[in-house]
Amino acid sequence: MKAFFVLAALAIGATAQTASFLIPQPNATIAPGSTVTIQIHQDESLSDDVQLGIAIGLATCFSGSCANYDPSQDGMGTILYNGPFNPQHDPSDPEAGLQERFNLTFPGSTGPSVLSVVQMQAVGAVKVPTFNVADVVIKIAN
Structure with a gap:
């Protein structure tokens, strides 16, 4: 029974530390070929975590709707960034919490x-590996 509570505590700690988009907002319009600042938020947590890295991808929904698109099943499309993730508090934007900004150039489609x-991270005292996916639907248009 003790093992169950330990595993439950680890699972709760792991799910409370996911990354998500602050910018862009859902349904934002981005010009093709433009360079845009993307802001990724990291949830605060009481448990220790080690960021292993992130990848940011862009998939065009050729059906005209992204309603059923799931990057964890359908793919990430074009990888715009792949590398370290080191979210920090920004004194000029304290309400954003832990976050990091990336300047990314969007393709022409x-x-x-x-x-x-x-996002890949190792969480808790024993560094349980976690894998999280978040997405936002946007429009690429002039």
Whole structure:
């Protein structure tokens, strides 16, 4: 029974530390070929975590709708960033919590798209590996 509570505590700690998009907001319009600042938020946590890295991808929804698009099943599309993730508090934006900004250049394709972030981290005292996916639907248009 003790093992169950330990595993439950680890699972709760792991799910409370996921990354998500602050910028862009859902349904934002981004010009093709433009460089845009993307802001990724990291949830605060009481347990220790080690960021292993993130990837940010862009998938165009050729069906005209992204309603059923799931990056964890359908893929991330074009990888716009792949590397370290080191979220920090920004004194000029304290309400954003832990976050990091990335300047990314968007490809020339247009239409509804899914911007996704995949995050790998090791959480807790025993460093349980976790894999998280978050996404936001945007529009690439002039």
